[in-house]
């Protein structure tokens with residue numbers, strides 16, 4: 001039950017955010033598609049073996065996780081003994097909600113956290129960067145148990161989605177990346193929006 005509850009809402013919410021970013025940023029979407037076309041082709045679906053070569057696609061997923069920040073406040077944690085951190089006394093048992101947003105959108109870390117920019121996770125030599133501050137699955141011993149499964153699912157689903165479909169705003173409508181409003185609940189979800197998914201004429 002714990003695994004299903006923790007897995008379903010989180011992964012589907014992240015895919016919803018990803019669909020929004022793809023539909024509003026055709027430039028990013030075509031760069032992902034070109035990367036998939038060049039490294040995987042269109043005769044078969046991407047697999048986990050392709051992850052190493054789909055650097056920009058993976059950087060896009062990381063930027064979705066950073067910007068959408070689906071757990072603005074992580075589950076409460078409490079120390080098992082009294083502790084003192086940077087002068088703050090935290091008594092045993094005191095419940096604390098870590099504010100992940102303060103890290104994922106810290107200008108001192110990201111420079112321009114308000115901009116959706118997957119390139120921030122790619123080095124000049126084209127290598128995927130993994131900054132310590134990238135903590136959408138939080139950190140420490142009790143961090144997300146499903147991180148590797150979630151990252152696998154997101155990679156397989158999103159790369160196959162872009163390989164198969166072109167996502168765009170509804171006919172005659174303009175959907176701006178800045179228009180999206182997040183609803184703060186159990187997870188941080190985007191307000192409902194409409195997009196079109198047009199089948200690309202590929203073989204996979």
Ligand code: HEM
Pocket residue numbers: 002003004006007008010011014070071074075076136137138139140142143144145146147149150
């Ligand atoms: C995009 C997808 C996901 C995100 C962003 C995410 C994020 C998180 C975060 C921030 C926590 C709290 C960690 C903490 O309190 O230190 C957590 C806990 C947890 N997650 Fe995930 N999660 C995702 C997907 C999944 C999946 C797919 C599973 C299971 C298959 C899963 C299972 C769990 C479990 C069991 C915990 C509680 C761990 C514990 O208390 O020891 N999560 N997740």
